[in-house]
Amino acid sequence: MRFEIENQARVMRIMQAVRIRVALGVAAVALLAFAPACSSSRSSGSSSSSSRSSSSSSGSGGGEAVSASQLAFQEEIAAIAVLYASSNGSAEDFQRDVSAAAKRNGVPYWELDERVFTSIGTGLQRAGVPKEALGNLPFLSGVRNAEHFVAVGNAYP
Amino acid sequence: MRDSMISGRRTTAETSVLVAFIFAFILAPIGRAEHRRAIDFLYIDSATGHATGGHAAIRLGETIFHFRYAPGGLLLLETETWERWRHLYNDADNRSISLSRAPVSDATYDRVRAHFFDHYVRQKHRFRVLAQMTEDEELLRRFAAGDDAIEIEGLGFFSPTDTNSAAVDLKARVEANFGDGWLEARRRDANAARIRESVRDAPPGWAVRLREQLAWCEALKILADARRLADDALINAEGATSLTERERAVAEEFVETLVDSVLALLASDRPDRGTALLVQVARIQAWSRSLETGALTTLDPFSARAKVVPADTVARRYRDERLLVDAREEVAAFREAFVADGRSREIAYARIEAALGRLSELERATRSGASIRVEEGLLLPSKPRAVRSPPTDGTDEIERAATIAERNRDRELDEAQKTYRYHLLTRNCVTELVRCINESFGGPEEALERLGGWLEPGEPFLYIPCRLTPEVESAFPASETELMKSYRLRQLDRLVERRGSLTWFRENNTLTSTLYDASATDDGVFLFFTDDVILPRPLLGAANFAYAGVHGVGGLLLAPFDRARLLWRSVRGMFYSLPEVFFFNIRKGSFPLVLPRSPEEPTRPMRP
Numbered sequence: 072m073r074f075e076i077e078n079q080a081r082v083m084r085i086m087q088a089v090r091i092r093v094a095l096g097v098a099a100v101a102l103l104a105f106a107p108a109c110s111s112s113r114s115s116g117s118s119s120s121s122s123r124s125s126s127s128s129s130g131s132g133g134g135e136a137v138s139a140s141q142l143a144f145q146e147e148i149a150a151i152a153v154l155y156a157s158s159n160g161s162a163e164d165f166q167r168d169v170s171a172a173a174k175r176n177g178v179p180y181w182e183l184d185e186r187v188f189t190s191i192g193t194g195l196q197r198a199g200v201p202k203e204a205l206g207n208l209p210f211l212s213g214v215r216n217a218e219h220f221v222a223v224g225n226a227y228p
Numbered sequence: 229m230r231d232s233m234i235s236g237r238r239t240t241a242e243t244s245v246l247v248a249f250i251f252a253f254i255l256a257p258i259g260r261a262e263h264r265r266a267i268d269f270l271y272i273d274s275a276t277g278h279a280t281g282g283h284a285a286i287r288l289g290e291t292i293f294h295f296r297y298a299p300g301g302l303l304l305l306e307t308e309t310w311e312r313w314r315h316l317y318n319d320a321d322n323r324s325i326s327l328s329r330a331p332v333s334d335a336t337y338d339r340v341r342a343h344f345f346d347h348y349v350r351q352k353h354r355f356r357v358l359a360q361m362t363e364d365e366e367l368l369r370r371f372a373a374g375d376d377a378i379e380i381e382g383l384g385f386f387s388p389t390d391t392n393s394a395a396v397d398l399k400a401r402v403e404a405n406f407g408d409g410w411l412e413a414r415r416r417d418a419n420a421a422r423i424r425e426s427v428r429d430a431p432p433g434w435a436v437r438l439r440e441q442l443a444w445c446e447a448l449k450i451l452a453d454a455r456r457l458a459d460d461a462l463i464n465a466e467g468a469t470s471l472t473e474r475e476r477a478v479a480e481e482f483v484e485t486l487v488d489s490v491l492a493l494l495a496s497d498r499p500d501r502g503t504a505l506l507v508q509v510a511r512i513q514a515w516s517r518s519l520e521t522g523a524l525t526t527l528d529p530f531s532a533r534a535k536v537v538p539a540d541t542v543a544r545r546y547r548d549e550r551l552l553v554d555a556r557e558e559v560a561a562f563r564e565a566f567v568a569d570g571r572s573r574e575i576a577y578a579r580i581e582a583a584l585g586r587l588s589e590l591e592r593a594t595r596s597g598a599s600i601r602v603e604e605g606l607l608l609p610s611k612p613r614a615v616r617s618p619p620t621d622g623t624d625e626i627e628r629a630a631t632i633a634e635r636n637r638d639r640e641l642d643e644a645q646k647t648y649r650y651h652l653l654t655r656n657c658v659t660e661l662v663r664c665i666n667e668s669f670g671g672p673e674e675a676l677e678r679l680g681g682w683l684e685p686g687e688p689f690l691y692i693p694c695r696l697t698p699e700v701e702s703a704f705p706a707s708e709t710e711l712m713k714s715y716r717l718r719q720l721d722r723l724v725e726r727r728g729s730l731t732w733f734r735e736n737n738t739l740t741s742t743l744y745d746a747s748a749t750d751d752g753v754f755l756f757f758t759d760d761v762i763l764p765r766p767l768l769g770a771a772n773f774a775y776a777g778v779h780g781v782g783g784l785l786l787a788p789f790d791r792a793r794l795l796w797r798s799v800r801g802m803f804y805s806l807p808e809v810f811f812f813n814i815r816k817g818s819f820p821l822v823l824p825r826s827p828e829e830p831t832r833p834m835r836p
Contacts, residue, residue: 179504
């Protein structure tokens with residue numbers, strides 16, 4: 072009799088352990104199944120190393136990072152031109168978007184850079200705007216400098 | 229004759245074969261060059277925090293595009309340079325990355341890249357408009373409460389009262405270009421009161437226009453009054469060496485470019501010209517100081533958003549000679565780029581400002597252990613100062629305008645949330661990545677023809693990040709996959725190779741590991757690493773659970789003294805031990821202080 076009671080208690084203890092493990096298992100599976108993904112990485116604790124493409128052991132990493140920023144900025148400018156070609160936004164908003172892109176890419180000043188205007192042309196060409204229509208785009212009314220306007224057209228073949 | 233003809237024909241045939249061979253050899257590399265570019269699909273292993281389900285991204289050249297979960301339940305496209313992104317995820321976060329490279333033609337590559345930029349810019353535009361509306365509402369509420377202050381970026385660099393010779397010289401250059409009294413006349417014309425009066429209509433973007441106009445007024449005032457830089461405008465660093473002769477020559481040329489930009493901004497009708505003008509004028513004065521003293525001095529690049537790290541964390545994390553060496557190298561690299569690249573000198577100079585700012589903070593940390601400022605990403609100087617807005621009568625009108633602005637903002641926010649909402653199964657980092665690639669083409673047929681494969685977002689199970697690699701391998705037969713091991717596993721391989729297998733036992737726990745430093749992280753408490761073992765994982769997970777539990781008891785006692793830091797870390801430690809008991813590993817341990825280019829380990833060579 073005593074043996075049976077001890078046996079029963081042992082079985083109950085085992086069952087309880089199994090139940091706990093099952094509950095923990097369900098919790099773990101739920102954790103994974105409904106786990107949030109797509110989050111950002113924790114930021115690096117290093118206060119340096121935030122802007123340089125530091126793949127090289129020499130100082131040329133600085134030049135690579137600068138070129139990468141310049142390229143990304145130009146591609147963003149082209150994309151802004153595509154956006155405005157379809158939305159027909161104002162010249163002021165267009166310039167605000169260009170300034171915001173410049174800020175994102177660490178470009179302090181863009182107004183005298185001919186590449187900005189060539190990139191605008193690249194975007195407009197991609198958006199299907201004919202070269203002859205460039206003068207009629209309201210958002211380009213802020214481009215007053217004749218050389219800059221020529222640069223926009225130069226992106227066309 | 230016939231023989232000769234036959235022989236001649238044979239010769240022609242042989243020549244044809246030979247020519248064909250030569251062409252094949254010459255053209256083959258060209259054909260291969262057509263496929264030199266690739267779309268790299270990246271699956272990033274899970275980690276603790278908000279990354280337990282893993283993550284996905286694509287790499288196009290040196291640019292990473294990834295959809296990231298953002299506050300407010302949004303999923304937004306972000307871009308990053310490959311090297312920085314790899315450093316954050318693969319090194320600092322210590323997560324392994326599976327890279328599947330699907331070769332595509334140059335035209336296809338350009339098309340996909342352009343489409344991602346189109347998507348990115350559209351989204352940025354949307355949120356810029358939303359930010360404008362938010363600013364409308366916030367400013368009007370403050371006006372209604374009697375607070376008329378508006379922060380003007382760039383104005384904080386200038387002394388409100390003092391002048392100096394550099395500022396006087398610049399004013400003379402402006403007047404020589406535009407004529408005497410021109411600045412004063414423009415200053416009289418610039419009138420922010422008109423915009424302030426339009427408050428009753430509260431047109432969207434009103435606050436931004438008011439701020440821009442005030443910045444323009446202040447910039448004209450700074451120039452006309454020849455104001456010098458404020459005492460706290462500049463930073464320098466002991467680790468930055470004196471200007472070289474070449475740097476001086478380039479700097480003198482660069483100052484002329486800056487002066488040209490000031491003159492162009494004064495003639496421009498660009499809406500944000502005021503702030504741009506303030507920063508360019510401040511830069512001219514910073515260079516003037518550098519050329520005068522021979523020591524490189526730049527504007528303080530940190531924005532008001534910079535995080536201030538308290539002294540105790542500084543002592544724990546930032547008083548490290550390796551960080552200083554890296555920061556000095558960073559300054560030197562951008563100084564070299566500044567001198568070398570005439571076409572992108574503006575960008576190189578902005579990088580010098582940022583790098584020198586970071587170096588200066590680290591030097592202070594090493595010297596005194598005081599609190600320091602930390603700010604991620606590219607920095608552009610923007611030191612703000614508040615000015616009073618012109619007065620307007622009628623609080624009721626302002627209240628009414630604020631209500632309209634709030635309504636506008638809410639409507640725009642609702643639209644943005646509908647467009648960019650995150651959904652666990654239907655709109656996450658994988659589904660949107662695949663969708664964005666597919667949208668680059670006219671339809672599935674064209675995509676199939678150009679990419680050589682087709683992925684359907686969400687199917688089969690293509691909403692789970694870890695399904696990305698097998699699905700890419702199956703859809704793009706030409707793809708190749710490689711595993712980029714996490715930082716710890718790479719270092720462990722190196723140690724085992726150098727010192728033998730027993731090293732593994734030393735490194736598999738947080739107590740004796742020489743690679744992992746728990747005190748430098750905010751990781752949950754744990755004892756054993758389980759990311760490189762499978763069979764013993766449940767046992768080690770149980771040990772981790774118990775270990776974190778014991779620390780939890782200690783954490784409870786220490787809670788009043790350490791702001792419950794240990795207690796919270798212990799709870800997280802226990803939580804992330806549970807999956808290990810069931811063979812799942814999420815926790816890897818993080819390495820927030822690892823440098824992008826560790827001296828012991830050259831950064832993984834990048835593929836062409």
